[in-house]
Amino acid sequence: MGLGAFSRAHQAWYTDVADETGEWGIAAFTGRNATAAEELAPQDGLFTLIERSADRDTATIVSSIVEAVDGANLDRFVDLLAAPSTALVTLTVTEAGYRLTANGQPNRDDAAVNDDIDWLSTALGGELPESFAGGPVTTLGRLLLGLHARRLAGAGPLAIVPCDNMPDNGPFVRSGILALAQLVNPETGAWIAEEVSFVSTSVDRITPKTTPADVETAVSLTGFADQAPVVTEPFRDWVLSGAFPAGRPQWEKAGARFVDEIEPFERRKLWLLNGAHSLLAYAGRLRGHETVASAIADPECRTWVTEYWDAASAHLGEGLDLENYRAALLERFENARIEHRLAQIGMEGVTKLRVRAAPIILAERAAGRSGQAAIRAIGAWAALVISRTELPDAAAAGIAAALASEGDIVTELIRLIDPRLAEDAAVLDGIRSVAKQALPTHA
Numbered sequence: 056m057g058l059g060a061f062s063r064a065h066q067a068w069y070t071d072v073a074d075e076t077g078e079w080g081i082a083a084f085t086g087r088n089a090t091a092a093e094e095l096a097p098q099d100g101l102f103t104l105i106e107r108s109a110d111r112d113t114a115t116i117v118s119s120i121v122e123a124v125d126g127a128n129l130d131r132f133v134d135l136l137a138a139p140s141t142a143l144v145t146l147t148v149t150e151a152g153y154r155l156t157a158n159g160q161p162n163r164d165d166a167a168v169n170d171d172i173d174w175l176s177t178a179l180g181g182e183l184p185e186s187f188a189g190g191p192v193t194t195l196g197r198l199l200l201g202l203h204a205r206r207l208a209g210a211g212p213l214a215i216v217p218c219d220n221m222p223d224n225g226p227f228v229r230s231g232i233l234a235l236a237q238l239v240n241p242e243t244g245a246w247i248a249e250e251v252s253f254v255s256t257s258v259d260r261i262t263p264k265t266t267p268a269d270v271e272t273a274v275s276l277t278g279f280a281d282q283a284p285v286v287t288e289p290f291r292d293w294v295l296s297g298a299f300p301a302g303r304p305q306w307e308k309a310g311a312r313f314v315d316e317i318e319p320f321e322r323r324k325l326w327l328l329n330g331a332h333s334l335l336a337y338a339g340r341l342r343g344h345e346t347v348a349s350a351i352a353d354p355e356c357r358t359w360v361t362e363y364w365d366a367a368s369a370h371l372g373e374g375l376d377l378e379n380y381r382a383a384l385l386e387r388f389e390n391a392r393i394e395h396r397l398a399q400i401g402m403e404g405v406t407k408l409r410v411r412a413a414p415i416i417l418a419e420r421a422a423g424r425s426g427q428a429a430i431r432a433i434g435a436w437a438a439l440v441i442s443r444t445e446l447p448d449a450a451a452a453g454i455a456a457a458l459a460s461e462g463d464i465v466t467e468l469i470r471l472i473d474p475r476l477a478e479d480a481a482v483l484d485g486i487r488s489v490a491k492q493a494l495p496t497h498a
């Protein structure tokens with residue numbers, strides 16, 4: 056679920072490389088609109104993956120996607136979820152795409168969530184409905200419908216494999232879907248709790264949005280016209296933890312690692328890579344940069360990233376080879392041929408900063424330090440928000456309410472990210488001073 060650029064550069068690539076005999080096939084469903092399916096279906100799911108290093112492009116035709124489907128096609132989705140041959144569902148729908156609150160409950164302030172709950176409460180009462188017209192539009196609503204159909208079909212257990220940048224993404228999605236099931240069909244909830252495995256993953260491969268120039272590059276590299284190529288960096292990593300009761304491709308053949316304890320890997324990647332990305336997306340943008348490579352070449356931004364990494368590293372534990380990891384990350388950020396736009400990374404700041412910056416600030420404060428290196432990321436985000444920079448966010452209504460608040464705007468904004476930060480006067484002062492430096496007229 057979530058047929059974006061990343062799922063193609065990562066899970067589709069791993070499956071393609073690992074499964075030489077074509078035993079496995081991916082039925083890929085879009086999220087919010089049909090575009091990716093409309094582009095891929097006429098090319099039989101085939102697409103060009105362009106690996107872009109600092110000095111060259113290499114193209115591979117990936118063939119693991121055997122079906123590209125509009126996510127709104129619930130008939131096909133239910134058919135496949137209810138089929139015993141379906142072994143797992145990966146999700147790449149963005150952090151905000153789960154529509155869960157900070158404590159993992161379905162977000163009842165979200166009209167689409169409420170509509171799905173209403174429809175599912177009626178439709179999942181007995182046998183499956185004849186028609187799915189008016190059916191769920193949210194990711195977890197659709198997934199719950201599919202899992203309910205699987206239970207009724209007696210098709211057995213399977214694995215759910217979230218591949219979005221969230222800590223403990225397996226348990227996070229498990230608790231979210233169980234909470235939703237509790238509201239609409241507790242019996243299916245009990246079946247999910249018993250039969251469905253939720254795998255945690257740490258995923259890594261920097262994959263920007265495809266541009267029209269990438270389409271030109273693809274045809275020049277392969278000779279094939281491709282409406283849906285994807286550009287990515289050569290680096291890739293996939294760490295997974297959890298059971299696959301219905302089997303899985305041998306992704307380890309392509310370099311994936313299966314571990315018992317995923318948290319150290321997950322935190323290292325989320326805090327160092329994604330945390331620095333968000334810092335650059337806001338603080339770098341305030342300095343006029345548009346891409347990661349441009350921002351990291353700015354000595355001021357680079358110093359901020361180093362300070363951020365020092366703060367995060369103090370809470371990452373031993374044995375993670377942080378020195379080499381950080382050196383490799385700098386090189387990846389410096390790859391100017393990967394045009395990773397700060398505007399793309401800066402979207403959905405509330406959800407992202409909650410897991411990328413807030414935990415570092417809280418850990419630094421608990422250690423008796425200021426937390427300023429990570430406070431800078433949130434302060435820069437606040438500056439951009441206060442100056443009405445376009446930053447698409449599922450929490451837009453909350454942001455608008457904070458900006459219109461009679462009280463302290465900074466406190467109200469920070470409360471959206473993590474209420475604990477809004478209780479700490481020193482953190483709020485730190486955020487204010489970053490926002491103030493950037494926006495003297497709004498101070």
Ligand SMILES: NC(=O)c1ccc[n+]([C@@H]2O[C@H](COP(=O)([O-])OP(=O)(O)OC[C@H]3O[C@@H](n4cnc5c(N)ncnc54)[C@H](O)[C@@H]3O)[C@@H](O)[C@H]2O)c1
Binds near residue numbers: 058060150258
């Ligand atoms: N791009 C990367 O470098 C990268 C690397 C690691 C992990 N990821 C994870 O993958 C996610 C997707 O990245 P991408 O580059 O493929 O983005 P993308 O915009 O190309 O694709 C996102 C997919 O998610 C769907 N989606 C987005 N918001 C949704 C919502 N609210 N509800 C339902 N579906 C929704 C879209 O329709 C699309 O299918 C990221 O948010 C991140 O969690 C991305």
Ligand SMILES: O=P(O)(O)OC[C@@H](O)[C@@H](O)[C@H](O)[C@H](O)CO
Binds near residue numbers: 150220260262328333
């Ligand atoms: O994909 P997002 O929007 O969650 O985050 C933007 C980037 O930080 C992210 O895509 C990284 O490039 C990726 O996580 C690298 O593996």
